[in-house]
Each structure stands twice: as structure tokens, then as C-alpha cells.
Amino acid sequence: MSKTLFEKIWDAHVVAPETADTPATLYIDLHLVHEVTSPQAFDELRARGIKLRRPERTLATLDHSTPTLPPDATGERPYGTPAAKAQVAQLEKNTSAFGVTLHGWNSANRGIVHVIGPELGATQPGMTIVCGDSHTSTHGAFGALAFGIGTTEVGHVLATQCLLQRKPKTLAIVVDGKLPDGVAAKDLILHIIGVIGINGGTGHVIEYRGAAIEALTMEERMTVCNMSIEAGARAGLIAPDATTFAWLKGRPRAPQGADWDAAVAHWKQLHTDPGAHYDREVHIDAADVVPTVTWGTHPGTAIAMNAPVPAPRNAVDQRAQTYMHSVPGKPMQGTPVNVVFVGSCTNARLSDLRVAARILRGRHIATGIRMLVVPGSEQVRHDAEAEGLHQVFLAAGAEWRLPGCSMCIAMNGDSAKPGELVVSTSNRNFEGRQGKGVRTVLASPATAAASAVAGVIADPREYLKEAAA
Amino acid sequence: MNPVTRITSRTAVLVDENIDTDRIIPARFLTTTTREGLGQRCFNDWRYLADGSDNPEFPLNRPEAKGCAILVAGRNFGCGSSREHAPWALLDYGIKAVLCSEIADIFRNNALKNGLVAIVLTADENRWLLAHPGIELTVDVAGQFIALPDGTRMHFTLEPFARHCLLEGVDQLGYLLQRSDAITRYEHQEHAA
Ligand code: SF4
Numbered sequence: 001m002s003k004t005l006f007e008k009i010w011d012a013h014v015v016a017p018e019t020a021d022t023p024a025t026l027y028i029d030l031h032l033v034h035e036v037t038s039p040q041a042f043d044e045l046r047a048r049g050i051k052l053r054r055p056e057r058t059l060a061t062l063d064h065s066t067p068t069l070p071p072d073a074t075g076e077r078p079y080g081t082p083a084a085k086a087q088v089a090q091l092e093k094n095t096s097a098f099g100v101t102l103h104g105w106n107s108a109n110r111g112i113v114h115v116i117g118p119e120l121g122a123t124q125p126g127m128t129i130v131c132g133d134s135h136t137s138t139h140g141a142f143g144a145l146a147f148g149i150g151t152t153e154v155g156h157v158l159a160t161q162c163l164l165q166r167k168p169k170t171l172a173i174v175v176d177g178k179l180p181d182g183v184a185a186k187d188l189i190l191h192i193i194g195v196i197g198i199n200g201g202t203g204h205v206i207e208y209r210g211a212a213i214e215a216l217t218m219e220e221r222m223t224v225c226n227m228s229i230e231a232g233a234r235a236g237l238i239a240p241d242a243t244t245f246a247w248l249k250g251r252p253r254a255p256q257g258a259d260w261d262a263a264v265a266h267w268k269q270l271h272t273d274p275g276a277h278y279d280r281e282v283h284i285d286a287a288d289v290v291p292t293v294t295w296g297t298h299p300g301t302a303i304a305m306n307a308p309v310p311a312p313r314n315a316v317d318q319r320a321q322t323y324m325h326s327v328p329g330k331p332m333q334g335t336p337v338n339v340v341f342v343g344s345c346t347n348a349r350l351s352d353l354r355v356a357a358r359i360l361r362g363r364h365i366a367t368g369i370r371m372l373v374v375p376g377s378e379q380v381r382h383d384a385e386a387e388g389l390h391q392v393f394l395a396a397g398a399e400w401r402l403p404g405c406s407m408c409i410a411m412n413g414d415s416a417k418p419g420e421l422v423v424s425t426s427n428r429n430f431e432g433r434q435g436k437g438v439r440t441v442l443a444s445p446a447t448a449a450a451s452a453v454a455g456v457i458a459d460p461r462e463y464l465k466e467a468a469a
Numbered sequence: 470m471n472p473v474t475r476i477t478s479r480t481a482v483l484v485d486e487n488i489d490t491d492r493i494i495p496a497r498f499l500t501t502t503t504r505e506g507l508g509q510r511c512f513n514d515w516r517y518l519a520d521g522s523d524n525p526e527f528p529l530n531r532p533e534a535k536g537c538a539i540l541v542a543g544r545n546f547g548c549g550s551s552r553e554h555a556p557w558a559l560l561d562y563g564i565k566a567v568l569c570s571e572i573a574d575i576f577r578n579n580a581l582k583n584g585l586v587a588i589v590l591t592a593d594e595n596r597w598l599l600a601h602p603g604i605e606l607t608v609d610v611a612g613q614f615i616a617l618p619d620g621t622r623m624h625f626t627l628e629p630f631a632r633h634c635l636l637e638g639v640d641q642l643g644y645l646l647q648r649s650d651a652i653t654r655y656e657h658q659e660h661a662a
Binding site: 015016020021022023025027036037039040041044048050052064065080081083084086089090132133134148149150151152153155156159160161162164166167198199203204232234297298300314315319409410428430431432433436437459 | 484485486489491492495496497499500501502503504514532543544545548549550551552553569573574575576579581582619628629630633641642645646649650651652655656659
């Protein structure tokens, strides 16, 4: 029988099938853990006196509560609050007590959980991957079924390596054609969410397909899958192909030697069979996508930056426009900016920093603008510094920080001030996400860098053209 | 989890749509390592003014909303992050059931696992309830209906296992641990393959 990619992965992980009365018991291959959503789960295990079922399938890091400024002369790190420091200490304690590998402060691989999984080659096609974090969907870029879970379920996976799950529905998003020059994967996913809506994927696993998806690099695919949850989807998937295999080859946790060949042979089967059925299908033309930003307080308010902000349809839109100071009939392009943030699991990989640096090289950010560049991992930081990208950012007047979630979630002390407008490469523009009263506009790294130079929301294509010339 | 069979309360209403988990509990309060005490931070940035006093504009601060255990919200409640702190905060704040025409997947799952009854209604039913704040409802988990003051009923469906767990107070981790043999068999077969 023809199966979708999702069904192939699902079926291969069913320990006990679902019935009318009970969900399926689904086996989890890889469990990623960070400091914010795990302490109560470890406590539960401790209270019951149970161990981890498969500690070697569990990988932990520090990213959300961690400061991005270096330690002082005494080695003390500038935590935002004592609670943040205690939370990090708690994960250090839990991982050592339960025998889990932690990429902590002294690891050259510490970083945002969704950046380091792929980087280490821990994320592989065909796997089931979970984490107490909704952007686990990122790992779907490798053809893995990857989704976010709550803390109770984190405890379930720690203890049993399994979850109780109902089978979700499937949604194919077929992106035909070719993305225009200067238009990024971030623009594409914002455009898609603008089309299907913030709840357009609820109850579904999305499979992104089509020529424009196949043409994306691995890092671009991660950007797309990362934001699947912003359309409400459980997960996002892209079938693995030669691009995927080339990216994974030789990574520390990837299979080596003869195992590698066997793995690739297996991974090549992981695609949707001709004639397989999706519950829904949406078609997008890549040629329609232009630099895209948001005007409101959720990612579904994505529009072309030069298109007029729509008239409010109801009190909810009204509230969002009041909060954002976005004006119906006027485009977002040209809106004055206070802060620019390049970072997060959506856009803090090496290619993202390269494109931002390409625009900033030989330029300076506008007067009065604050710009933070926060690499997604120690590895990204290392690679960027080896290329001298940090020099470009510093010379342009931006801050170059240590890896972490930083201003994406603003729980480590990195935040903007009430009323400030932030052009951000992260994934959520909810009210208060980057600090109380802060107005967030989501954008690609190129748009963020161009806006920092212009001091207003700006089209990066002009800057990219000049940089190339 | 303690069994949850029936909830009777007046409703509190938030007509806003897409109330995300950052609004339910802002991220800066997630540095806690326990589940307790989050009710004080529930809807923090909406509920309090800059000086820390209650915001009179926040609907749940109105006197008639005090003590309400049933929350009716505009569509797509709970979108955003997987933080279980959101249902923990709502429960600690005194909310026992959330009624909405669409509820985000992860939030709904987290809520039900903690005994917060997250119920999806039709758009029409939701609209009606949003327009009638403060009426007394009874949510009957066993019968899967909501009883209105005039005796009429709105029917809903919960995922059967989630409903069973609510009614019996099932320990889901205990349930999974009992499947240990099947899990071991799966792991062996996976290695053999
Ligand atoms: S970067 Fe932002 S979205 Fe990604 S894991 Fe961190 S907080 Fe979550």
C-alpha cells in the first residue's frame, strides 16, 4: 500500500497500536532536554524511584535561561535572576544524577537545542524525536518525525522512552517553482503561515514538498520546518535526499563506515509513495514570495513588507494594531526600528550569520539602533569567528554574544524596553514575547540586517545587490 | 491526578482570539523548578498594571469574574509553546475547565494530563457562550455535555483515553510503565532489523 513519509515513520515506531479506547504507544528514538521544561519531570522520576530507561537516547543542553554575556573575572556568569541560575544548576545536577550527556558550559557543542541536535548528527532521517519545546519541529527538516511535548510527557519519555499518542492527520504543502533572488526560506515560511493561518495546521503533520523545497539547503529546510508550529501543526517534515545525506555525513553522532551505507540505503526509502493520500493539500507558488514581515501579534499576520497592512476585521485585529502601532493601508516597510535581533533556532546558523554579515560589511547600523547577533551554538560561534564574521558585526556597531535563545524568549535578561520595536529573526511575535510591551516584527536575517542599517524596516534586496557588486 | 467528573461554576469570558501561552504565562516566569505558585503569574502582563495593581480592563479582574472556574475563550486558545506552565498556572489560578471553538494541540494535551478539562465546542456554541458571560454551567465529563441554566445541553467529545483518565484519575506514567515488556520486545526487534 502507498504510504506517506509520515506514515512510514509512524508505523515503524508503534509499540502498541491505537484502539478506540487507547492511544498508540509510540517509541521515541531521541529525546532532547533543556533546563526549562525538565526539572519537574526529573523530580517525578526521583519521587517514584525510577531511572531513565535509555539515557543514551537522551541529550541535554543549556540554552533558554543562560546569559549571553561572558563571565566576569571571577568566572561568575551574569544570570538574569537567581532563579535562572538555580534552574541551570538543577539541570546540571539532574543530568549527572541520571546519567544523561549534558552539553553544558564547558562543552564546545553547547547551544540552542534545535541547533545542536542536527549539528552533532544526532538528528537523523526516519527517527522520532521529542523535546519539551514546541520548535522541535525543526528536526523534521531531516525527515524525522519531531514534535514538542509538555513536561509530564518529558517524564514519560525519560522513564519509558515512549509516549501515548493519537495519530495526527497529514497536510501536504507543495511549493512549486523557484524562490526569487534575495528571498529567504524565512520569507517563504512566513508567507505560508500568512496563507494557511496560525491555526491552519492544527491536528496535522505538515510535509513540505515540491521543487522549491527540494532546492533548499539543509539550513533553509530547518528554518521552514522550525515554524510549522506557528501554523499550529504538530510537526513539519521534508523527505531526506542527497542534500540531507551530504550534510549529515561525518558528523560525530552520524553512522560511520559500513553503518553509514546501510543507513543511507534505508533513508532513501523515506519518501511519500506515489498515490499516497494526505488529509489535505495546499499549493504555494514560490515565485509569489517576496521579503515578508508581520504586522500583528502572531505569525499569521505575515505580509509582504511593501503591501498595505490590512484593515482590522474585528476587535482582535484592532487590539493587535494598537499594540503594534501598525497602520491599516500603510506598508510595514519604512517603519522606524529600535532594536534588531539576529538569533534563535529559526535563524542563527552559519548561513544566517553570513547573509547578515554580507549586508553589514563596510556599513554601520543606523544611529540609535541596538543590534544583537547571537549565534545558535558554540559551533556556529566558532565557525563564524573563524570566518571573521564577528569582526564585521562589531565594526558595524552590533553586539556579538554567546550562544543561547536570548531575545527570542527574553527569559535570560536579554530583552527590549516597553514600546520598542524589534525586527527579529526569531519565530514568535506574541505580545510581550521579547519583554513586556515590546513590539516584535518577524523577518529574515537579510531583512533584519538591512533594517539595522536603514533604521527602518527595509528591503534587503537593494543591499544584497550592492554587496555583490 | 485526582479524578475530575463534574465542574459547576459561573463562566469567565476572554473574547480575544489566539490567546497564546506567552500571554497565559510570560516566559520570564518559567525559571521555576516546581509546578506550584504559578497562579499569581497567570496572565501577568494583561492582569496587572505597571505599578503591580490590578488592571481594571482585564476581564477576569472584574468582581463578577472572581471565583469562576470555567473559562470561555475566543478561538485558538493556547497556541504557541509547549510549556506545561500554562495549564499549571491556570489551575493554580482557579480555572478548572477551558471552553473554546479551537484549542492548540500541545496545550490541550498538557491541560488534560493535568486535569484541566479542555473542551472544543462548535463555533456557534462558543460564540453564544462568549456573548453570555457569567452564566452558570455544569461540565459533565462522564456524560460529555455542558448543562446550561435553562436545562439545555451542549455536547462535546473528549478523546476516550483522556476522558477515562480524568474520570478515574489514571496515572498515565504508571500505565506506560506497565507496558514495559512490549517496549522491551520492540527494542529487541528494532535491533534485529
Ligand atoms: S530560540 Fe526561541 S524558539 Fe528556539 S528553542 Fe530557544 S526560545 Fe524556543
